[in-house]
Amino acid sequence: MIAAQLRSSFRAGEVRPTAGLAPGHAQANLIAVPRDWAFEMLLYGQRNPRPCPVLDVTDPGSPFTDLAPGADLRTDLPLYRVxxxxxxxxETPDATSAWRDDLVAFLxxxxxxxEAALLAAGIDVRHIALGCNVPMYRTNVACRPAGRLHGGMVVSMRPIPxxxxxxxxxxxxxxxxVHGAPVHVGSPSDLGxxxxxxxxxxxxxxxRDGELPVFWACGVTPQVAVMASGVPxxxxxxxxxxxxxxxxxTRYQV
Amino acid sequence: MIAAQLRSSFRAGEVRPTAGLAPGHAQANLIAVPRDWAFEMLLYGQRNPRPCPVLDVTDPGSPFTDLAPGADLRTDLPLYRVxxxxxxxxETPDATSAWRDDLVAFLxxxxxxxEAALLAAGIDVRHIALGCNVPMYRTNVACRPAGRLHGGMVVSMRPIPxxxxxxxxxxxxxxxxVHGAPVHVGSPSDLGxxxxxxxxxxxxxxxRDGELPVFWACGVTPQVAVMASGVPxxxxxxxxxxxxxxxxxTRYQV
Known part of the structure; x- marks a missing residue:
């Protein structure tokens, strides 16, 4: 149970990016908003499935998800933003005091x-090789709004030969x-x-020489929507x- | 524009099931609920993607959908239930007077x-051959609840050699x-x-001899949830x- 062990170490206070950890396990972005914003957040995901594919939604106030039974969403990620x-x-490694009874969490x-599948195919994943976080960028690509929620798409980038x-x-x-095929290959300026x-x-x-930057839609996109839309x-x-x-x-492989 | 012509004839009052019409065009189920129930309905779809795959969601009060620009959801289906x-x-062929400003419509x-793809592969679709509606059944398979919404799955049935x-x-x-692969083959009693x-x-x-009943998840499932949950x-x-x-x-073909 490597996944549970890692969550336990994060719960105990370890802070580090999770790329490359627990190969074979799906990872998930977290965004929890008040119940009053939950419909719009879910609709934002429905309307923007490339950056915001919704894997699970908790009941209001619940910090538990079917994706990781036994995990506590308030403590078991390495680092949170409020x-x-x-x-x-x-920014805090423990969101317990920030959690509210009206929060609906989206995974x-x-x-x-x-990335494990890329590595298995012989494709180098630069940020894993370097032991750092993946680079992510805001873009000029607007998401389809949902009620009060709007904002641009965020992308992750991997250099690929x-x-x-x-x-x-x-x-x-x-x-x-989990975001699927790239949304863009090559010129970063095309994305702003x-x-x-x-x-x-x-x-x-x-x-490196002979590589192009390849961009995938990224689950940080809802955080940009939070900023752009002034979510309370x-x-x-x-x-x-x-x-x-x-x-x-493999559960998410078609 | 065979789709627009058919919608126009429904708007003018023609009532008939739509199986077999406008081959090559996707068709959609409609469920519109008050804004207060919209999050739970969208979540019901997210949690039950086989029977309730959400293709589009309208803004509150809007009878328009990107799936059919120019169509009016209040009049352009052949028959409605309130x-x-x-x-x-x-049950009415015109839902104009039943529409409300707070309704959020889910396609x-x-x-x-x-079915066009089945026919193209040489698979007979019995209800199209007979010019009737597809048979649909309530089952004992419970959907995953979402807040106040709960209910069983509905299936459509096609006899297949x-x-x-x-x-x-x-x-x-x-x-x-659009529901994907069958959820069950054979014994109807297994589904209740x-x-x-x-x-x-x-x-x-x-x-017919040599055929088994084959069951697919069906988009009437939300109507059973409306009944079971007492949606106002x-x-x-x-x-x-x-x-x-x-x-x-083909847009929905992977």
Whole structure:
């Protein structure tokens, strides 16, 4: 039970990004909003399935999910962000005191879930090789609004050799519930990204000769919606610091 | 624009089941509930994707959907049901007077959408051959509840020759957003269905020698949830009398 052990260490206070941990286990983004915003958040996911594929939704106030029975969503992720009126109020390894009885938590698919499949196919995953967080960028691609919720899409980036891009697209495309195939290959400026060296979230990674940057939709997208829409209160994971679930990644492979 | 022509004839008052009409166009179930129930209905779909795959959700009060620009959800289906406190209050070809400003409409995938693919593969679709409605049955399979919403799954049934069942499963399985592969093959009593001759919705069709009944999850399932949960108000299509969309069925093929 490597997943449970890792969650236990996060509960005990360890803080680190989760890419590369517990290979074969799906990972998930967390966004919890007040019940009054829950319909719009769920609809935001329904209308934007590439960045916001909803894997599970808790009952109001419940910190428990079928994706990881026994896990506590308030403590078992390595790092959290607490948002007030669309602004980052706090970053904390323990969200217990931030949890509220009216919070509805959404578990959103995470592209870390198909990285084991990329590695198994011989595709290097740069941030795993370097032991750092994946680089993530805000883009100029608008999501389809849902009521009061609106905002741009966030993407994660992996440098891929030109000759392996089709393979990476094919493999990740088999995992639509965890972001699926890339949304863009090549020019960052097409997405409104000024510089790959300055990711909005996570760590920069080097691009080598013969590689192109390949962009996947990212589950940090709801956090941008929280900012853009001034959501009065939200608790999320910190980018790259995910819930490690008990669900095998193959469950999301079609 | 065969889809628009059919919608126009329904708007003018024609009443008939839509199976077999506008081959190549996806069809959709309709369920509209008050905004106060919208989160639970959307969550019911998220938690029960086989019977309730959500294709689109309207803004509150809006009778318009991206699935069929120009269509009016209040008039362009052949037949509607109006529900009060979980009971059928009215069946009508025009839901204009039943529509309310607080209604949120959900368009749910319909298995009619993969019938053209079945026919193209040489699989007879009995209710199309007979020019009647598909038989639909309530089952003893409970859906996963969502807040106040609960109820059993409804299935549609098509008789399929034993030697074609694998093919029918493979073809329909490529269309997960419109119910996908069968949920059951063979014994109706396993699902709590007492007699195939008495469908709960639609028309009975004969089973021939060498055929087994094959059951698919059905988008009438939300109507059973309306009944079981005592939803105070809802407007739905009448079973088998669907929205014919402008979306090609291939859009939902994976």
């Amino acid at each position: 948002w007030r009126d669309g602004e980052l109020a706090e 959103i698919g995470c592209s870390f879930s198909f 030109a000759g392996q891009i089709a393979l990476a697209a094919t493999i990740s495309g088999r995992f639509p519930a 990204i000024a510089s790959l060296d300055s990711p909005d979230f996570g760590d920069a990674v080097p691009l 209160y939200a608790v999320t994971h910190s980018p790259g610091h995910m819930l490690i679930t008990d669900v095998p990644d | 529900w009060r406190d979980g009971e059928l209050a009215e 749910i995938g319909c298995s009619f959408s993969f 034993a030697g074609q069942i694998a093919l029918a499963a493979t073809i329909s399985g490529r269309f997960p957003a 269905i007492a007699s195939l001759d008495s469908p709960d919705f639609g028309d009975a069709v004969p089973l 108000y809802a407007v739905t299509h009448s079973p088998g009398h669907m929205l014919i969309t402008d979306v090609p069925d």
